[in-house]
Amino acid sequence: MIMLFSLCTLIFSILFMQLLHPLSLALVLIIQTMIISMLTGFFMYSFWFSYVLFMIFLGGVLVLFIYVTSLASNEQFSYISPMKFMFFISAILCSVVVSLLLDPMLLPSFSMIPVSTINMNMSLPFIVSWIYNNTLMFFTLFVVLYLLLTLLVVVKITNLFKGPLRTMN
DSSP: OHHHHHHHHHHHHHHHHHOOSHHHHHHHHHHHHHHHHHHHHHHSSSSHHHHHHHHHHHHHHHHHHHHHHHHSTTOOOOOOOHHHHHHHHHHHHHHHHHHHHSOGGGSTTTTTSOGGGSOOOTTGGGGGGGGGSGGGHHHHHHHHHHHHHHHHHHHHHOOSSSSSSOOOO
8 A cells, every 4th residue: 555655656746747737736736745644644653643744735735826826827727648648547557556466465475464463563653752852842942933933024024015916806
């Protein structure tokens, strides 16, 4: 399963380089974010960390989406040529077949092992918690205050009537 997500991420990275329209780029970016957050969730004990990262990244992409649509609102959406489309479909199908063939849980040597005996590494959730321990508490507090100060400065220096966004009619 992890190999399938990795191959899909690679395919979407190649597709990202071929696209030109900002809306299609944003869509591919959101799909890649979903794949990476699911992949991160598989390595953790729970999905809360990957969910929080996905929500933060999605908020940033939505801000970029609003900005780009206000700048390039009249740009026509160009479609992928049928040859490129067939290449990407065949690459996706090949990656699915390869990942299903190489999945270790589908191999005969793993089919007799019960799921309860597979060693689950319970220390993985604690990898994230090193940010919030006592030794790094002041650094984390500094980063939070720095981001808050940066937000306040950006809001203060931005003029609403001369900003980069034009009015939506």
